[in-house]
Structures are given as C-alpha cells and as structure tokens.
Amino acid sequence: MLSYYFSLALHSLKRNRVLTALMVLAIALGIGASMTTLTVLHVLSGDPLPGRSGSLYYPQIDPRDMNDYGPNVEPPDQLAWTDGMYLLKAKRASRQALMTEGMVPLQPTESNVDPFQTSALYTTADFFPMFGVPFQFGQGWNANEDEGKARVAVISASLNDKLFGGGNSVGKELRLQETSFRIVGVLGDWHPNPHFYQLYMGSYASDEDVYVPLSTSRDLKMEHDGSTDCWGNTGGDQDNLERVNCTWLQFWVQLDKPADVEAYKSFLTHYSQDQHAMGRFERPPNVRLRNVMQWLDYQHVVPSDARLQTWLSVGFLVVCLVNTVGLMLSKFMRRSAELGVRRALGASQRALFGQLLMESGVIGLAGGTGGLLLAMLGLWLVRQQPAGYASLAHMDVSMLLATFTLAVLASLLAGVLPAWRACRITPALQLKAN
Numbered sequence: 001m002l003s004y005y006f007s008l009a010l011h012s013l014k015r016n017r018v019l020t021a022l023m024v025l026a027i028a029l030g031i032g033a034s035m036t037t038l039t040v041l042h043v044l045s046g047d048p049l050p051g052r053s054g055s056l057y058y059p060q061i062d063p064r065d066m067n068d069y070g071p072n073v074e075p076p077d078q079l080a081w082t083d084g085m086y087l088l089k090a091k092r093a094s095r096q097a098l099m100t101e102g103m104v105p106l107q108p109t110e111s112n113v114d115p116f117q118t119s120a121l122y123t124t125a126d127f128f129p130m131f132g133v134p135f136q137f138g139q140g141w142n143a144n145e146d147e148g149k150a151r152v153a154v155i156s157a158s159l160n161d162k163l164f165g166g167g168n169s170v171g172k173e174l175r176l177q178e179t180s181f182r183i184v185g186v187l188g189d190w191h192p193n194p195h196f197y198q199l200y201m202g203s204y205a206s207d208e209d210v211y212v213p214l215s216t217s218r219d220l221k222m223e224h225d226g227s228t229d230c231w232g233n234t235g236g237d238q239d240n241l242e243r244v245n246c247t248w249l250q251f252w253v254q255l256d257k258p259a260d261v262e263a264y265k266s267f268l269t270h271y272s273q274d275q276h277a278m279g280r281f282e283r284p285p286n287v288r289l290r291n292v293m294q295w296l297d298y299q300h301v302v303p304s305d306a307r308l309q310t311w312l313s314v315g316f317l318v319v320c321l322v323n324t325v326g327l328m329l330s331k332f333m334r335r336s337a338e339l340g341v342r343r344a345l346g347a348s349q350r351a352l353f354g355q356l357l358m359e360s361g362v363i364g365l366a367g368g369t370g371g372l373l374l375a376m377l378g379l380w381l382v383r384q385q386p387a388g389y390a391s392l393a394h395m396d397v398s399m400l401l402a403t404f405t406l407a408v409l410a411s412l413l414a415g416v417l418p419a420w421r422a423c424r425i426t427p428a429l430q431l432k433a434n
Helices: 002-015 017-044 081-090 143-147 157-164 214-219 258-278 292-298 304-334 336-344 349-383 397-423 427-433
Strands: 056-060 095-107 116-123 135-138 152-155 173-176 179-187 210-213 250-254 288-291
Touching (some): 017 397, 056 258, 056 292, 081 095, 081 258, 095 214, 116 214, 143 214, 152 157, 157 179, 173 210, 258 288, 288 292, 304 349, 304 397, 349 397
Parallel strands (some): 116 210, 152 179
Antiparallel strands (some): 056 250, 056 288, 095 116, 095 250, 135 179, 152 210
16 A cells, blocks of 8 residues: 555656655755754764763862852862872772873984874873773773883874884884883774863864873973963962962763762762861862763853754754645645545545655655755865864764654655645535536
8 A cells, every 4th residue: 555655646746846846845955954953963962982971970179269259159170189189099989080181292213204293191090991992002001100100101093003004003112202102002993072081172172192191291291281270379380280279180080880979979078178177178168070971061062053053954944844834735735636536436534644645755755865965065064164073074874864754754744734634625526626
C-alpha cells in the first residue's frame, strides 16, 4: 500500500511542477537555515569528554579581601599558588591536576626548522590519566618527576610531525627556553572542544603543542600567559606569582561517586574556614564545585549570538512551513474532483488522508535534500568567519540524519491541515459539479 501511495504521490507532483517546486523550495530554505545554526549550536554546546565529564569537577574558593564583597558574589574562577598546591597535595580526590598556560620559545635541533614560539600547558602528572588523554608514543610523567622538577615534556602529534616527521620521538631532546627537555610522550588524537580545562586562552582555542610539569615551569620562570586576578597592594609579577595575592591557576579533580562530591565540597568549606580563622581569608567560606558541563554553562562558553541565530532560523522555518501549508492547501483543493471520484468508488477518508500525507512526505524528502545542500553552503560560510569556533562548523552523522528527519516531520506537519480539509469534501457535490 505504501508503494502504491508513493507512486500516486510522484504522479501528482509531476502534474504541477511549478507548485511542487515552490513547496520544495520553501522547505529547503527553512531546513537549510535552521540546520546551519543548529549544527553550529550542536558543535559549540557538545560534551568535550563524553563518558568522563560527569566525574570531573572544578573547585572554587574565595581568598580575596573584603573589597566588593557581597552575599551573592561568586568566588574567583582560579586559584592562588598556596591554595592550589595545598589542594593538590591533600589528594582528597581520586585524581587531581593543577595547571596554567603560556608561550615558550622552542629551538629545534633540526637545522632546517627555525626557532618559534609555541603554546604550552604547565600541569601535573594526573592530567593525562584523569582526562583520558590518548598517546601515540610513550606516556606522561609521574608524580616523582613533578616533585623533582624534571626536564621532561609531552608533545602534540602535530608538533611531532613538524619536528620528527611523525616518528617515535620518545627519548629525544627538545629545547625549550634554552633548556634541554627529554620527550616522554607524544599525544594521539585528542582535540576536546570546547577547550574546557583551560578557557583563558580561548574557549575554542587550538590545542597546546607542549606539556611540561608545572613545578619545572616555575623553576625555569617560564612565561605565564593566562589570566591573573590580584587584590590588595600586590601586582601580577611573573617572577613572584607564588608569593603574591593573585589567582592564576586552574584546578580539576576526579570524583567518581556522589558521596565523593559531597565530601570534597565539605573539605573545601573546612579548608576555607581554617584559612579564615587564621586571618589569611578575609571573607567567610564561599565555595563552588561544578562538573564539566556545569562549568561550561557557568562560563557562558556558547556565544549568545549563536543561540539568537538559532531562534531566528527556527522562526524562519515556521514562516516557511506556513507558506507550505498554503501551497499544499491550494494543491490539494484543486484535486477535489479526483478525490471525490475516489471516495465515490469506495476509498475511505483514512485512505485519502494517508495518500496526501505520503505526498507531503515526498515533498519533505526533496526539501530535505535541498536543505542539506544549503546547510553545507551555510556551514562553509561560517568557516570563513574570523570567530574562534568557525573551524568547528562541520556536520556530523547525527546532524545529517536530523536534517532529513526534521524536513520530513516539518512537511508532514504542514500537510496535516490541507489533507484533512481535502478529505472532508462531500463526494456527491464534486460528482454533480463534474
């Protein structure tokens, strides 16, 4: 029966090609606009670490003075050195990693590659297992190398390709800031977006090329290139960040069970109370503990213009559907004589309704194909923009399927009223008129 309805739908659509083309175009324009913006929103608001993000948390405490204090003030987004090191060494989570970012001068050992500046992440040993970072060669460093301020480094696959032709470079030398480092690992395919663990270089920033122990970076006075928030009479002196009243470090912990989350939040509160009693924290305890997706939402990582454009495109799709309803109503009512004859020959209202809905679905498939092409064009235009997230605007399989699903559902929805109106025509009146 479905194949019969399908053949009838094709025959009917061919009889009035102009009207059919207008309906397909209306669906295609609405689907193309909405799927372009929905795809961008889908990419920007996605989970950067599926399967892990629910157990990774970002602790916040408030060590600042009473200036601008209020009951609903959020604690700083980062930690001071004293607090970061205490929380790191307390080991109250199954894993924990302290980090910040900077730019380092790299002097290649190959004569055909000129020295250049590259992005670096200064972090601690648990960073790699906690975030599930894959390795192409080697592995990360260990806690003893953190303590010993070891001259070791992990590099990205792209830097390994540039310097060593993609071969196994573990054990080879890498010169950073005129100091020799031993490569202990080369990352595999790892490009989490958004750049959730280090938002201060850009929410959709490029991945770092070099990873070195945080203790080593401070021992060598490597440049800190992230955000620094100071209070009191202190300034953000690069050489004295360990001793000034400034927050500049990011800290992540892994908490596998809800009870661990509550226990860690209680630990943060007790630590803040102790520091307040000692006079180091002037403010009363003010702590937060957000998981990855809550942290991204708090930081408003998804641009507000992306959400606005999505709502506007959905509104445009509704306008296109309203126009499609009018076109379908005109087309179906023109066939009232044909439908009246079919009713007189014994066809039920249900059968006619199914036939007309099949015709709407075929229009949706055709419109979905056109909408997909327009969405591909729209995403290409997005990738030409200077926005940091522009390069991520690609349609994956789920959004490809969503394009056709939305097109068919939209066209079926648009066809319900016209089909219902056409099926309720009294056959006797049509037979008498003809």
